[in-house]
Amino acid sequence: MLDDRKKQILKAVVEDYVLSAEPVGSKSLINRHRLKVSSATIRNEMAELEEQGFLEKPYTSAGRIPSDKGYRSYVEDLLEIGEMSESQAIAIRSVFSDSIIELTDLIKKAATVLSQQNDYVSVALTPRYADSRLKQVKLLMIEPGRALVVVVLAAGLVKDRLVRIPDQISGEELGRLGEAIEEGLAGKKLADITLVAVAGAAADQAIPDAVLNQVVYEAYISIKQAEHLEFYIEGTHRLLKQPEYKDVDKAHRFLQALGEEKTVAGYISDLHEGGGEECGEYMVRIGQEIALEGFEDTSFITSSYCVNGDVYGQIGVIGPRRMDYGKIISQIRFINRAINEASSDAAR
Numbered sequence: 001m002l003d004d005r006k007k008q009i010l011k012a013v014v015e016d017y018v019l020s021a022e023p024v025g026s027k028s029l030i031n032r033h034r035l036k037v038s039s040a041t042i043r044n045e046m047a048e049l050e051e052q053g054f055l056e057k058p059y060t061s062a063g064r065i066p067s068d069k070g071y072r073s074y075v076e077d078l079l080e081i082g083e084m085s086e087s088q089a090i091a092i093r094s095v096f097s098d099s100i101i102e103l104t105d106l107i108k109k110a111a112t113v114l115s116q117q118n119d120y121v122s123v124a125l126t127p128r129y130a131d132s133r134l135k136q137v138k139l140l141m142i143e144p145g146r147a148l149v150v151v152v153l154a155a156g157l158v159k160d161r162l163v164r165i166p167d168q169i170s171g172e173e174l175g176r177l178g179e180a181i182e183e184g185l186a187g188k189k190l191a192d193i194t195l196v197a198v199a200g201a202a203a204d205q206a207i208p209d210a211v212l213n214q215v216v217y218e219a220y221i222s223i224k225q226a227e228h229l230e231f232y233i234e235g236t237h238r239l240l241k242q243p244e245y246k247d248v249d250k251a252h253r254f255l256q257a258l259g260e261e262k263t264v265a266g267y268i269s270d271l272h273e274g275g276g277e278e279c280g281e282y283m284v285r286i287g288q289e290i291a292l293e294g295f296e297d298t299s300f301i302t303s304s305y306c307v308n309g310d311v312y313g314q315i316g317v318i319g320p321r322r323m324d325y326g327k328i329i330s331q332i333r334f335i336n337r338a339i340n341e342a343s344s345d346a347a348r
Contacts, residue, residue, distance in 0.1 A: 001072070003268030006033070009045050010054055011078040018324050021243040068287040071299070071321055075284050081262050081326045084334050088117065092334060096342040103157050103307065106342055108232055110305070110315055115235030117331050119242070120319035121258065123239045123302075126157065126230040126312075134185050134193065139178030139219065141171035147215075149222035153190070159226040163218040166211045174215070177205050181219055190227040195220045202208075211322055231265035233258065244297060246319040257294025258318070267292055268314050272304050279306035279336055282329055287321050297321060301328050305336045308345040315339075 002010065012033045016024045026042035029035060035042060041325045046064055049055045054070035057063075066074065084092075097104070107124045115122035136152035145167045151159045165174070184201025185193055198220040205212060236258060245251040258264065267290075271283050282303040287296055295318075302316030315335065317328050 002049075005037070006045055006049055006054075007030060007078060008033075009042065010049055010066070011074060013046070013049075013055060013064060013105065014070065014074045014078075017065050018322050021322060022089060023061040023065050025063040028063075029280055045058055064067070066321075068289065068321070071286045071325075072289075075325055079326050079329075081223070081329050081333075084330050088331075089334065092331075092338060094118070096279050096338045103343065104230070106339060107313065107315070108234075110339050111232045111234045114315065114317060114331060114335055115238060118317065118319070118324075119235070119238040120317050120323065120328070121236055121239045122234045122315070122317055123264070123268065123296045124232045124305075124313065124315045125269055132157070133187055133189055134182075134223065135183040137178050137185070137219065137223065139174045139181075139215070141174050147174055147218075149219055151223050151226045153226060157226065158216060159222070161218075161222040161225065163169075163222065165215050165218065169207060169211050169215060173205070173207055177202055177207065177212075177215060178219075180205060181216075188225065193220075193223055198223070229269065231261050233261065236280075239319060242320050244322065250297065254298070257292060260292075263292065268300070268302050268316065271300075271302060272314050279304065279340060282316075282332060284325065299323055299325075301325065301332065307339045 009029065012029050012035070013024045015027065016032060026039045026046060028038055029042055030037075032044055046055060049070070050064060053067055054073060055064040056067045058065060092113055095109055103188045107126060111122045111124040121220050133154040134151070135154045136150070138148075138150040138152075139150040140150065142148055142162070143160070143165060147163055147165045149163055152157075153160075181198060181201045185197060188197070195217065199213070202212060202216050202219075207215075236255065239245065239254075242249055245254065271285070282301060285297065285300040286304075290296070290298065290300060297320065298318055299321050300316060300318055301323075302314050304311045304313070305315045306312055315332065317323075317332065319328070
């Protein structure tokens, strides 16, 4: 346990380093924070914090920077999460003010605005939709031999897929086939929909078997693909502005790790696995706590977002360990509320 003075000094070091990206010395702490102790006392306290693993001393500087342990102590015990400014709140709400029907667009907008607000990488995940129920299926002729399969889930997600179909089928036949599949399968969970079920729903159509079977197969694949988790990344170029990534090797290593999207998405999803979370609750993973190669110098702040009041997916920020944790958490909470409000309005 740290005493009050050490907590005060650790908090000041973290917050100064977040602003400056430069190692923090005892004199600057006294000047900025008006600490009522001598410079020698501050140096002794900082030396003890370093000995206890809360601070680190870069080789090229007399100042110190927070360690992973120091950031963790700050986040758990010293962090102050304020409210966003009115101007920021207005800017974010304006992004969600359009009439939005498709949930996918809503989540993409949320990831974009989160990245724009802080110049870090933002991420958003949709859930795996295996338990979601099919609402609509539309088969639309684009031109002979090509059709668009539109799948709408009860959760509000719309997926479309361009497919090849036999030239022999007409637009009218294709539309009736879509109506038959929808009538036979609407309300069923995606996990329970099989190729046999799709074929059964379409069995009474007066279409040659060879043609029917090909279209049924494409419709089935389109329906099943709708259950897959989707992962959005925004603002990678913004993070490269941060001083930590002026090192070309470090930047390359980070970009390579971020490019493994399925691995990153799976990790974030696993962090929140098990449910039981409330809207706006957040998780913070710092440096070596992140069990992914290439992210040792970063922090993840992620939160489950809600749609129509129910926990639905995850949204968050990936940035340097030297990030303004309170500001980011405040933004994520606000955007969570905006997503839930916008999705509720769209559902009316």
